[in-house]
Amino acid sequence: MTLSPTALVLAGLLLAAWVLVAAWFVLAARGREKRAESALRNARRLARMVEDSPAIPLLVRTDGRIEASPRLAKWLGLERVPQFLTELQEDGAGAGGGGIPVMQLGELADLVRRTQKTGAPFRMVVTPAGSRRSLSLRGHLADPQVSPGGAALVWVFDFSESEGELVRLREDAIRARADFTALVGLIEAAPMPMWFRERDGRLRLVNRAYVEAVQGESAASVVEQQAELVEAVDGLSAAQVALQAAQMNRPIERMVPATIAGQRRTLRLSDLPLGEEGVAGYAVDIEDMEELARSLRAFREAQRAMLDQLSAGVAQFDAARVLVFANQPFQRIFALKPTILLDPPPFERLLDMARDAGRLPEARDFPAWRREKAAWFRDSAAHEEAWLLGDGTHLRVVAQPMPDGGLLLIAEDRTEELRLSANRDTLLRTRTATFDSLFESLGVFAPDGHMQLWNRRFAQDWGLDGEFLDTHPKVDLLLERIAARLQRPAQAKLVGEVVRAATLDRKQTGGRVVLADGRTLEFAGVPLPDGNGLLTVLDITDSQKAEGALRERNAALLEADAVKTRFLANMSYEFRTPLTSIGGFAELLEAGLGGELNDAGRDYVAAILASVHSLGEQIETVLDLSQSEAGLLPLAQEEIELLPFVTRLVEERAGAISEAGLTLDLRGDQSAGRITGDRRRLARVVGHLIDNAIAATPRGGRVLVDLAPTSEGPRLVVSDNGPGMDAATLARALEGLKSGSAAAAPAKAIDRRRGLGLPLARRIVEAHGGTFELLSEPGQGTAAIIQLP
Incomplete structure (x- = not known):
């Protein structure tokens, strides 16, 4: 059958429409499949999220059945999730020992029924039996989409860690509350003023000491009146200083004066910022501390001034081993510069400086020696050493550790002391040797009567045993021994009285005793400067005999x-x-x-x-x-005019002078004045001297007679230029012997000077209160000088 084109078109269109519909269904199916897969994935993800969530849902139906995840059984300590709510009790889980306690389970059942009936939510906490886990239950009415018919949905949270934190926080809160209460009580009972300011600087809290310091009625009245503890300093009030501390977020500490209870005190104020809360502050009364500091400074200055006056060197080092003080003797002993305190050196450096100046003892290993001395700072006991310097100086060094960790170093120059000690030992040995070598007996007694020193002669004169004297006996025992050796034992008391007078009465007395063997001892007590008494004894037996002989001879x-x-x-x-x-x-x-x-x-x-x-x-x-x-020798007392007197004597010998071929030079001054004396004998003296000069001068010689006044009186000089005399001849002439040999002087001169003329002249001049002097040298002539008063 043949189809028309229209039919073909329509069939094509129909097929195309069918294909399109089929394609749409395929695409729609694929979309639904993808959405189903996405929903499934979302469901799995949501289920997994529920499984991994910190909360587990528990669905409780109206008939008591429950639905829950197996995780809930583990939280409750059960092997599995039961079917009914009542089976969650602690003995319903078998031998595991888990479950909810009966009382908590009953409370949970009541809350669930109330929620199912009223829809009211609830909260409670349960702790499974035999477990430390804490579970928080939050229940509410389930959504109809989840479970229709009024089921209750209970969310179970495991907040064991949160519960522990909450318990700790509660304990911390309780402790903090107690600490706060104690701190408030402490602040309130504190003896120092304390306060708290708000961010704007206003006072918010003050303690009782603050109230008493400002003489307020109460803390509330002080806060209300904003009574400040101190006045403004440099134009800044206490509130402004607190605001500065808050702005800088740094504590500010200062010392300001304040009047507390009518007394001017020095306070150390501290403002402490507390973040956004405000500024806290407190004040410490440091007036006593400042007074102690002033006293300490005054004491330190007085001490250092006193140490400067000591002859011993003193240096102080602080805990850092740095020199803080050295007096003048210390600087002089160790050859330190006066500027040493401007840049104080440490202890080791000071030793180096002293060593460079040669003021330390020689040490083979100086670094080890220096470390040994630095260990003085760590010791608790004092150290004393003797240092011998290279120049012979002896130092006594004492290192005294101080309680603050410092060191007090004392250096005393004992060179002179040792020298004096050596001299003293030498003097003592010399004294002992001197005592023993004296012919006089010596004994030294102390004020208490004990015998201190004696020499060998003392024991010999009194007949005492050396061993007995070595015991330093008292004077009473000594007198007992002496009394037995006296001719009259009662005279021993006289010795004791002399010793007692010398030691106690400080008087010098003496006496004399006769021993049984016939010897005579004379003794005397002499007080010594050191308080002791010296008993000197002298054997005068021979002198007594000589005295008798002298008496006979004197007669x-x-x-x-x-x-x-x-x-x-x-x-x-x-x-x-x-x-x-x-x-x-x-x-x-x-x-x-x-x-x-x-x-x-x-x-x-x-x-x-x-x-x-x-x-x-x-x-x-x-x-x-x-x-x-x-x-x-009788002397007449006549008034004599000296110049006419001498002139007359010279004129009487004019013939003899002319006959001898001599020249006589008479020099005189009327100011020589007058004297009172024996004219005849003075004429013989002067005439004899002129005759001697004429006789001793060779022909052509010269004789000088000079009368002149002096400050001591008139002086007459008779001199010649004859041959003169040597010292031996001059001495014999003054003694009245022959003055010389024939070769030394003419025979006439020898005849004139033989005899007693010159000795008589000297005696007559001396009898008148004057002096006679004869000077002569060989070849220079002779001069006789008469000095009258």
Whole structure:
């Protein structure tokens, strides 16, 4: 059958429509399949998410059946999830020992029934039996899409960790509340003012000490009045300083004065920012501390001023071993510069400086020695050492550790002390040797009566045993031994009284005793400067015998002196009477009464008269010298004008001077004045000196007579330029012996100076209160000097 084109078109269209419909169904089926697969994946994902979620759903139907995940059985300690709610009790899980306790399960059942009936949600916490797990149950009416018919959906949360955290937080909260209460009580009972400010600087809380400090009625009134503890300093109030601390988020501490209970006190204020809460503050009364600090500074300054006055060197080191003080003696001993305290060195560096200056003892290993001395800081006991320096200085060094960890170093220069000690030992040995070598007995007694020192002669004189004296006996025991050796034992008390007077009364007394063997001892007590007493004993036995002999000899001398006196009294008559007779008869012969004499007779008479005159002078000289030696020379007291007196004596010898061919130079001054004396004897002295000068001067020589005033009185000098005398000849001339040999002087000079003229001249001048001096040198002449008062 042949189809028309229209039919073919329609058939094609129909087939095309069929294909399109079939294709649409295929595509729709594939879409539904993909959506089903997506829904399944979503369901699985949701189921997995529910399984992995921290909460497990428990569906409780109205008939008591339950539906839940097996995870819930593990949480409850069951092997499997039961069918009914009542089977969740603790004994319904078999031997596992899990489940919900009966009381909690009954409460859960009641809450579930109420929710099913009323739709009211509930919450409760259960703890499975035998487990520490804490489960939170939150129940509400289930959605009809989940379970129609009024089932209850209970979500079970395991909040064991949260519960533990909550318990800990509760305990911390309780502890914090207790601590806060204690802290508030502590702050309230604190003796120092404390406060708290808000962010704007206003006071919010103050304690009781703050209220008492500002003399407020109560803490509330102080806060209400905003009473500040301290006044503004430098234009800044206490609130402004607290705001600065809050802005900088840094504590501010300062010291300000304040008036507390009517007294001016120094407070140390501290403002502590507490974040956004505000600013806390407290004030510490440091007035006592400041007073102690001032006292300590004053004490330290006074101590250091005192240490500067000590002769010992003192240095202080702090806990860091740095020098903080060194007095002047310390700087001098260790040769430190005065600027040492401007840059204080540590202890080890100070030792190095002293070593460089040669003020430390020599050490083979100086670093080890220095470490040994640095260990003084760690010791608790003091150290004392003796240092011998290279220049011979002896130092006594004491290192005293201080409680603050520092060190006090004391250096004392004992060089002089050791030298004095050595000298003292030498003096003691010398004293002992001196005591033992004396002929005099010595004993030293202390004020308490004990014998301290003695020499060997003391034991010998008193007949004492050396062993007994070595016991340093008291004077009472000593007197018992001495009494047994005395001729009169009772005299021993006299020795004790002398010792007691020297030691206690500080008086010097003495005495004399006779021993039984006939010896005589003289003793004396002398107080010593150290409080002891010295007993000196001298054996005067021989001196007593010599004294007796001297008394006898003195009596004989007195008798001889009386004889000499009588002899001198008669000598003038015995010598002069014959001489006067001879002279008288010679003069009669010369006058011609016996007849006219020839020339030879007249020469003989003239010689007799010259001899009589010379012998008369010699007799006068001998008599005057004898009387002067005996102290019996009579001196007349006449007023003598010196210049005319000397001039007359020179003029009387003008002929002799001219005959000898000499030149005489007379020098005088009227200001020489006058003296009072024996004119005749002074004339003999001056005339004798002029005669000696004339006789000793060779022809053509010169004789000088000089009279001049001096500050001590008139002085007369008679000198010549003759041959002079040596020292031995001069001494013999003054003694009245022959002055020299024939070669040294002319025979005439020897004759004139032989005899007693010069000794008599000296004695007459000395009898007038003057001095006589004879000067002579060989070849230079001789000068006689008379100094009158």
